[in-house]
């Protein structure tokens with residue numbers, strides 16, 4: 001299999017066949033992201049993709065799920081994605097789902113008919129970094145979309161029968177605005193009803209604008225107490241029908257997962273218990289290492 005540049009996947013795609021169709025990210029400007037900073041965006045040649053599918057068919061003929069790489073493969077035209085999906089089904093007949101990272105502008109560039117056609121070909125369970133439902137936070141993070149645009153495009157996906165997981169960032173609005181961030185993000189999630197929510201807290205490595213803003217004090221991150229308050233408020237406000245809440249990213253103050261609404265009370269209790277355990281540290285801010293992992297809880 002050909003892999004060019006760094007290749008990332010969500011933790012819950014660990015068992016998926018990773019098929020690279022793009023290199024880098026077409027946006028590559030989120031304030032907190034260093035994943036593809038040094039990698040110019042490009043589209044993999046169709047011949048390479050077809051050769052990789054041939055190889056995958058020899059090595060993993062029973063694959064059921066494919067995750068297309070890299071940062072936002074849904075940027076590809078619907079026509080190119082149809083070609084890729086048809087090539088996958090021709091060689092890997094057991095594949096049921098073709099998932100990938102996608103951005104809100106990626107969805108906007110496709111018609112409703114194109115979304116339905118892609119869904120019919122197994123494209124589903126897109127992983128989308130909406131990050132927040134608060135416009136000021138989206139601007140700070142330089143996401144390139146507004147909350148209204150998120151809702152509009154996610155509802156178009158829903159109407160096309162396509163499901164999605166949404167990534168959100170606690171603390172994306174900064175320390176003074178954790179309450180607004182929780183309220184606006186809960187409202188977005190309640191409207192969109194994703195099948196999965198993937199949470200993390202705001203963190204930045206050297207080489208991105210947010211890192212400089214955090215160092216200079218232009219952006220002040222939540223305290224531990226504010227992170228717990230923000231997650232607690234979000235959980236209280238969530239009104240979801242059937243969503244897996246995946247909060248095991250190392251940047252989180254409290255590792256958490258569960259099904260909502262089923263496990264809501266248990267999850268709220270976990271936040272309250274953590275607050276008690278951390279009572280002497282609630283006013284401190286995280287010290288982090290790689291991937292935002294916290295080392296001073």
Ligand code: SF4
Pocket residue numbers: 025026027028029030033034035036071072103129
């Ligand atoms: S967070 Fe996602 S969309 Fe933003 S620059 Fe990084 S890979 Fe691209």
